[in-house]
Amino acid sequence: MTKKHASIHDVARAVGVHPSTVSRVLNARTRHLVSPSVAARVTAAARRLGYTPDQVAAGLRTRRSSTVGVLIPDLANPLFPPIVRGIESVLTEAGYTAIIANTDNAAARAREALERFAARRVDGLVLAGVVRRDPLLPRLRALGVPTVLVNRTVDAGGIPAVVNDDAAGSALAVDHLLALGHAFIGHVAGPQRLSTGAARRAGFLAAIKAAGRAVRESAVAVARSYETGAGAQAGRTLLDAHPRLTAIVAANDLLALGCYDELARRGLACPRDVSVVGFNDMPFADRFSPPLTTVHIPHRLIGVEAARLLLEAIAHPETPAREIRVAPELVVRGSTARPPRGRR
Amino acid sequence: MTKKHASIHDVARAVGVHPSTVSRVLNARTRHLVSPSVAARVTAAARRLGYTPDQVAAGLRTRRSSTVGVLIPDLANPLFPPIVRGIESVLTEAGYTAIIANTDNAAARAREALERFAARRVDGLVLAGVVRRDPLLPRLRALGVPTVLVNRTVDAGGIPAVVNDDAAGSALAVDHLLALGHAFIGHVAGPQRLSTGAARRAGFLAAIKAAGRAVRESAVAVARSYETGAGAQAGRTLLDAHPRLTAIVAANDLLALGCYDELARRGLACPRDVSVVGFNDMPFADRFSPPLTTVHIPHRLIGVEAARLLLEAIAHPETPAREIRVAPELVVRGSTARPPRGRR
Numbered sequence: 001m002t003k004k005h006a007s008i009h010d011v012a013r014a015v016g017v018h019p020s021t022v023s024r025v026l027n028a029r030t031r032h033l034v035s036p037s038v039a040a041r042v043t044a045a046a047r048r049l050g051y052t053p054d055q056v057a058a059g060l061r062t063r064r065s066s067t068v069g070v071l072i073p074d075l076a077n078p079l080f081p082p083i084v085r086g087i088e089s090v091l092t093e094a095g096y097t098a099i100i101a102n103t104d105n106a107a108a109r110a111r112e113a114l115e116r117f118a119a120r121r122v123d124g125l126v127l128a129g130v131v132r133r134d135p136l137l138p139r140l141r142a143l144g145v146p147t148v149l150v151n152r153t154v155d156a157g158g159i160p161a162v163v164n165d166d167a168a169g170s171a172l173a174v175d176h177l178l179a180l181g182h183a184f185i186g187h188v189a190g191p192q193r194l195s196t197g198a199a200r201r202a203g204f205l206a207a208i209k210a211a212g213r214a215v216r217e218s219a220v221a222v223a224r225s226y227e228t229g230a231g232a233q234a235g236r237t238l239l240d241a242h243p244r245l246t247a248i249v250a251a252n253d254l255l256a257l258g259c260y261d262e263l264a265r266r267g268l269a270c271p272r273d274v275s276v277v278g279f280n281d282m283p284f285a286d287r288f289s290p291p292l293t294t295v296h297i298p299h300r301l302i303g304v305e306a307a308r309l310l311l312e313a314i315a316h317p318e319t320p321a322r323e324i325r326v327a328p329e330l331v332v333r334g335s336t337a338r339p340p341r342g343r344r
Numbered sequence: 345m346t347k348k349h350a351s352i353h354d355v356a357r358a359v360g361v362h363p364s365t366v367s368r369v370l371n372a373r374t375r376h377l378v379s380p381s382v383a384a385r386v387t388a389a390a391r392r393l394g395y396t397p398d399q400v401a402a403g404l405r406t407r408r409s410s411t412v413g414v415l416i417p418d419l420a421n422p423l424f425p426p427i428v429r430g431i432e433s434v435l436t437e438a439g440y441t442a443i444i445a446n447t448d449n450a451a452a453r454a455r456e457a458l459e460r461f462a463a464r465r466v467d468g469l470v471l472a473g474v475v476r477r478d479p480l481l482p483r484l485r486a487l488g489v490p491t492v493l494v495n496r497t498v499d500a501g502g503i504p505a506v507v508n509d510d511a512a513g514s515a516l517a518v519d520h521l522l523a524l525g526h527a528f529i530g531h532v533a534g535p536q537r538l539s540t541g542a543a544r545r546a547g548f549l550a551a552i553k554a555a556g557r558a559v560r561e562s563a564v565a566v567a568r569s570y571e572t573g574a575g576a577q578a579g580r581t582l583l584d585a586h587p588r589l590t591a592i593v594a595a596n597d598l599l600a601l602g603c604y605d606e607l608a609r610r611g612l613a614c615p616r617d618v619s620v621v622g623f624n625d626m627p628f629a630d631r632f633s634p635p636l637t638t639v640h641i642p643h644r645l646i647g648v649e650a651a652r653l654l655l656e657a658i659a660h661p662e663t664p665a666r667e668i669r670v671a672p673e674l675v676v677r678g679s680t681a682r683p684p685r686g687r688r
Binding site: 067075076078080081082084085088092097098099100101102104109112113116120257260283284287288289 | 411419420422424425426428429432436441442443444445446448453456457460464601604627628631632633
């Protein structure tokens with residue numbers, strides 16, 4: 001006698017749930033959306049009713065596409081590992097594997113990685129290195145793969161994103177220097193084609209403006225990349241043009257280290273002659289000489305939130321895109337102090 | 345009139361090459377093995393002879409499987425980004441994309457990443473985090489995917505590997521301390537389940553033995569992981585049991601930083617009271633306080649060599665496995681000095 005194969009509706013009726021719930025349970029990618037007790041009852045009923053064992057087994061085992069592609073612009077930049085680990089902590093628990101592609105900040109490499117991930121039918125994408133007007137956008141829209149931006153975002157918006165509140169961070173840095181008595185404050189900005197570069201610069205200028213007459217001189221020099229050497233170069237440009245500066249807010253910690261190098265090159269001491277504030281709170285920031293005062297960004301949390309947004313986008317594609325801005329904190333260490341006498 | 349479709353043999357005869365050469369040219373994964381001029385002639389002949397344009401185009405465009413999976417045990421450990429970039433520099437030029445999985449040193453995560461890469465038919469694998477008796481070995485053998493180990497290797501051998509010459513590195517560290525006059529030298533070892541931990545410890549002991557009577561006291565404490573906190577704990581164990589030590593060779597830079605912390609906790613100064621030598625030459629090692637004397641390992645070169653070995657294994661699977669040991673160099677900075685008076 002041939003065993004009649006039950007349908008999803010039969011299983012749903014037997015358990016007393018909606019058929020879509022049965023579907024969710026039988027698909028490993030969505031099982032996490034159903035409570036474990038309901039999932040157990042559905043699975044038991046499916047077996048009992050003869051919902052093809054292979055299908056149940058396949059549903060339980062199906063992991064072929066339970067992958068999320070993560071694009072990182074620069075593996076060597078120490079802020080990305082915590083973001084990735086935050087992403088993974090959420091995705092792994094939901095049954096996904098994160099596979100990472102390093103794009104070295106190159107548009108062609110990013111495009112190629114995107115195409116390969118799409119060809120492999122990843123369930124979602126997390127992009128950590130978009131530029132403000134990113135050439136990937138049209139292709140992302142065309143592919144329709146659930147996508148979340150992390151750390152940096154695009155000017156156009158429209159894609160869920162989790163970023164640091166850069167305006168708040170810049171204000172923390174500037175206010176700290178003002179409180180120490182600095183009136184001659186410069187900014188080594190990040191690349192302006194990146195949202196973090198643009199937002200931190202805008203935040204710096206807004207904070208300086210809000211300080212009014214308390215700031216007697218301010219200036220900005222833009223670093224061509226978020227790297228130590230570029231920071232030294234921009235620091236040099238800044239101090240050559242504005243030698244009276246007693247403090248520099250750098251747009252990230254690597255740029256701050258570049259400022260350390262430039263000050264040393266000029267025979268100036270930090271913080272005695274010039275204070276330096278970084279941004280990120282990279283690993284080992286407390287071990288540099290001097291230990292770096294910086295704006296701490298909770299990168300792991302940003303990764304966690306991005307992964308959650310992505311799971312939501314996968315389960316409910318109709319959810320409108322939103323941008324989550326995470327609050328930073330100032331960490332005061334040894335690279336900031338009162339300005340030299342005669343400069344206060 | 346229907347166009348007769350030429351065969352690979354027709355094309356081979358027309359160009360004057362072996363049919364396997366024609367195959368190699370028409371497959372994007374292997375084209376790099378053929379000189380550009382020959383490849384151009386083969387391609388032109390294929391089109392001219394009516395070797396199906398789609399096949400040629402497909403051969404030229406086929407990239408679906410041109411991927412190499414890279415397993416990293418810990419993205420936050422700063423030695424892995426340079427290895428990955430070395431790997432990528434070679435693979436990208438050969439038409440491959442590296443996709444990276446972070447396993448957090450967990451066997452279950454490594455197994456899962458391996459299975460997903462295999463299911464996606466990666467052309468090759470690079471494993472950066474194997475343990476000496478790795479549970480993945482049987483599965484690797486069964487899968488038969490070309491695989492190369494990098495940075496760490498397995499006791500069983502049999503898989504191509506590119507690693508640092510740890511015996512030479514340990515000898516450099518110990519000899520440097522002997523030259524400074526140290527006679528009481530300890531070792532904070534890495535986890536012994538890792539080949540680097542075992543090899544550096546063995547190298548330390550061999551160098552101490554070779555020094556003979558020049559060393560009056562030596563000792564080893566094993567850190568449970570390659571992390572700063574574990575290094576501090578092992579440093580504490582070491583110094584509690586052997587308070588006369590004037591120098592410590594740490595099995596990697598993170599362990600060395602842990603030793604810095606333990607010395608500070610004990611109110612001791614480095615290098616004035618105790619010298620410390622690290623291993624790796626991690627990014628920013630020159631910016632710590634004191635700047636870290638360490639054994640420089642050319643990680644990017646190790647990655648480059650591993651990728652080359654992998655391309656060779658892909659093209660010529662019959663090649664016997666070999667282990668390449670890369671020579672390290674000592675970088676002397678500010679964490680080593682002559683021992684305190686009375687200890688020489």
